[in-house]
Amino acid sequence: MGKKFIRNDLLQAYQNLQLQKLTEITNSAYLGNLKEVGFAILFAFSFIFNFTFANFTASSVLPLCHDDERSALLEFKERHINRDLDAWKFDCRPKAASWKPEEGDVDCCSWDGVHCDKNTGHVIKLDLSNSCLFEIINLSRLSYLNLSGTSLSGQILSEILELSNLVSLDLSLNDGPGGRLELQKPNLANLVEKLSNLEILDLGDAFIRSTIPHNLTNLSSLTFVSLRNCELEGRILSSFGNLSKLLHLDLSLNELRGELLVSIGNLHSLKELDLSANILSSELPTSIGNLSSLKKLDLSQNRFFSELPTSIGNLGSLKVLDLSRNGLFGELPTSIQNLFSLEELHLSFNKFSGQIPSSLRNLTQLIVLSLSQNSYRGMIELDFLLTSLKNLEALVLSSNRLSLLTKATSNTTSQKFRYVGLRSCNLTEFPNFLKNQHHLVILDLSANRIHGKIPKWLLDPSMQYLNALNLSHNLLTRFDQHPAVLPGKTFDFSSNNLQGPLPVPPPETILYLVSNNSLTGEIPSWICNLNTLKNLVLSHNSLSGLLPQCLGNFSDELAVLDLQGNNFFGTIPDTFIKESRLGVIDLSHNLFQGRIPRSLVNCSKLEFLDLGNNQISDTFPSWLGTLPNLNVLILRSNTFYGIIKEPRTDCGFSKLHIIDLSNNRFTGKLPSKSFLCWDAMKIVNTTELRYLQDVIPPYGQVSTDLISTYDYSLTMNSKGRMMTYNKIPDILTGIILSSNRFDGVIPTSIANLKGLQVLNLDNNNLQGHIPSCLGNLTNLESLDLSNNRFFF
Incomplete structure (x- = not known):
């Protein structure tokens, strides 16, 4: 699986996390009665601010910020905040953009990102996270530094090693115009050696590319470590078990190998452990049951192979358990029903077998139950299961060996489902509990034996949150309303027996897949309004008529255009736009005539072109050889003619794997x-x-x-x-x-x-x-x- 993420979701999650970290540090500062607090994010002014907490004195009027500090803030704005923000498409907001030198007394304490001491008016914190800051700031005498999401790029300056007082360092989520933030010279080992007082270390998404340095586990005060997506290599250190104060450990999305060490069970204070998306391969150690404080355990997307140890039931505080995409097998241990706090259970893409234990009904706090792509078998009375799991919002049981029984006359459950995946569950009709589920985001009922018509309630405008609807590989014959207007953004109705005209999608549609049906009529004009469409697959139907002239340019996002196996006729529109994202064009097995449109030369990302089995009359399109990614070229069974000329200068078709020119007149x-x-x-x-x-x-x-x-x-x-x-x-x-x-x-x-x-x-x-x-x-x-x- 690729290491790609929805940036907005990550930023929101990290912002919430930073608030929690700041609260902990602030509390510890007051509890320890520290005289100097430098936990603020400060900046490279021409002088160094020293911030001292004054003794508390009651005052009815809050003091304004100091003139010299206000001037320094404005000077910093001019020097360091990028002014041409439209040139970069980053999810960041320049907080300093709202700092303005207005006439009269201006209280800079009210500016975005600026926080002052209530008693002295001195600036004690400057938070520039997510602020489009394109160069690192020269800092000194700080204990708290947060530059997350500020679009920093390139090598981290060696001056950061001079911040020996740092307790918290957060440089995560930086990806500026020069690429990712890098930690090479100095490297991670150098940084850890110099910043020996660290309690919080977050370098998520920085380019590190090294093994985990041994001196990292010498920082005995560490409570939070995130080296997520840093291209780390090698093995997880056994000495991690010595970090007795550790609350959060995230080493996900790296290339760490080997086994999950028994010593991990020594981290009794640990609340979150995320080792997902690595190459770890071993049995799950029973010592994992020692992590009694754990609230989140994510070991997904690795190569763990074993039965689930019964000690998993000792994790009574656990809220999230994600073991999906591994090689775990056997039956679920009965001890899993002690996990009364569990809210998310992800076990998809493993080799679990047997029957789904009825004891899962005891996990009444469950919000997510995902068990797809295993070898579970037997019958499940779905309504009986749902009456116990009243908080459930996501139910994914796809691709097992299950038969789901639902009562067609049962009352609609009170849950507000968002994700339902019941692919290949031997369903013969639409489950009744789905009626009135207006909060559904994803619904997958594919590869069942559901017959008849697609009901009105599924196409109702109230299904406003529906993004993905997959009803493919069933026995559906028609829509229960005309014209059929679809909700959502992605649709897969392929491999059914649907008849009639094409159903009408909304303008924001991304995927439109209706292949292998019996749909008739022409491609309507509404196709020209789908300017975000990525895949258009209408193959193997009984569609006919001329292609709309907009077909080559109506969407900048179109990657797949598959119209094969229909009765379209006329010429292929010569309107393919420059910098097109089309990777697949399949117009084979139709009745097209004329020449190959020359505008196809604009499709620089084209990998697959099939125009076979038509009535195209043209010479060999040697000009297609300029397409740098063309892998497959099929012109079979047309009336192409003439000689294939030898290339004069530049060679073409360097990426070609398959060429089929059979049944022509060359x-x-x-x-x-x-x-x-x-x-x-x-x-x-x-x-x-x-x-x-x-x-x-x-x-x-x-x-x-x-x-x-x-x-x-x-x-x-x-x-x-x-x-x-x-x-x-x-x-x-x-x-x-x-x-x-x-x-x-x-x-x-x-x-x-x-x-x-x-x-x-x-x-x-x-x-x-x-x-x-x-x-x-x-x-x-x-x-x-x-x-x-x-x-x-």
Whole structure:
């Protein structure tokens, strides 16, 4: 899984976290009766402020800020806050932009981000988090420094090592115009060595790329450590168990390997532990049950393999347990029902088996229950389960071996569901509890046996929060209202028996997937209003008519355009825009005529182009060779004609893996120089197998399996028959030039394509000897040279 996040959500979460950290530090300052408090975020003025807490004296009038400090703030604004903010698209807000030198006495204590002592009027804190600050500030004598989300970039200055009094350092969530914030020289070990008083260390999203330094665990006062998404390598230190005061440890989204050490159980004060999205592989140690203060445990997206230890039941304070995307197996231990405080249980994408224990009904505080993609079996009376879990907002049971029973006449439950995933649960009708669920964000009922019509209540305008609706792979026949107007942003109705015209989506639609149905009519004009559409998949229906002229330019976001297997006719619109994001265009198996639109040259991200099985009449589009990412080109079964000219200067089609020009009217000799240009076919690919696909981003944080990916597919003449690839492996390579009028000899240059797997030159006018150098094509799996004029 990629390391990408919704920035606004992260910023909000971190802002809440900083408030909690600041409160703890402030309380400790007063409790310790400190004379000097430097926990404020300060800045590089030409002098250093010394802040001293005065003895409390009652006063009915709060003092204004001091003139010299107000002047210094304004000077700082002019020097350090970027003025051309529109040039950068960052989620930050320049707090200092509201600082204005108005006439008369101006109380700078009221300015955004500025906090003053109530008794003295001195500035004691300057919080510039999330403020578009594009350079680090020269600081001194501070105990609290928070520059999170300020768009800092580049190497952290070595001057930060001089802040030996720092108790709290937060440089997280920085990604400025120069890239990520880096900690290389000085590195993390240098920083930890110099800042030995640290209690809070948050470097989330900084580029560190190192192992965890051993001296980090020498900071015995640490209570909070976040090195999230820092590209850390190596192993988790066993000495972490010595940090007895640690409350929060986040090492997620790194490349840490090895096992989860038994010593982790020594952190008795720990409240949050997040090691998700690493490469940890071991059994879960029973010592994890010693973390009795733990409120959040996230070990998801690793390679843990074992049964869930019964000691997990000792975590009585636990609110969030996320073990999804591992290799955990067996049945859930009965001890999990001691976890009465549990609010979120994420166990998806594991190998748990047996029946879902009825004891889960005792977890009455559950808000999220996610058990998808396991091997649970048996029948579940859904209504019986829901009557106990009255706080449930997310229910994800998809892709197990379950049969869900629901009472069609039962009363609608009182819950306000937001996420419901019941894919492949042997449902035959829409569950009744979903009626009146107007807060639904994601609903996945795909791969069931639901028949009949899509009910009115599901398409009601009151479903205003619905973002993702997946009803694919069912037996649905029609919509229970006409015209069918859809709510939400993403829809997957593919692989049903739907009839009638295309349902009408709202303008903010992102995904529109209705392939493999029996829909009729033309593409309506409303398609031109979908300017945020990413995927348009209408393939394998009975649609017809001309394509709208806006089709190539109505959306800057369009990545997939799949209209194959319909009855569209006329010419293909020549309106594809520059810098188009289109990666897939599949217009095959229609009735298109005319030429290939030359504006396709604007689609620089195009990977897959299939115009096969139409009535297109044109010469070979050598100009498509300039597309830097073109991987698959299929022009099969049209009326293309003429010779394929050799490239004059620059080679083209360097990324091409598959080319199919069969069943056309090409003439002349095979393009020997072109074979020298097709670099991708020269490589015998030994990398990990991947498939060509467009990844559809998920909605929400409960499960990522609610909307599937779009897989590129093709049919190719290989091994003597037409083979369908519903998924195209990225190692597949092929040249299919059969059933044309090519003549002359097979050029020896074709032997350079050592990665070639399929070569089909059947049914041409080729002659001469079959070159012996074809023996160099050791990766070849299918060779067809029949129906030519070769001699031996």
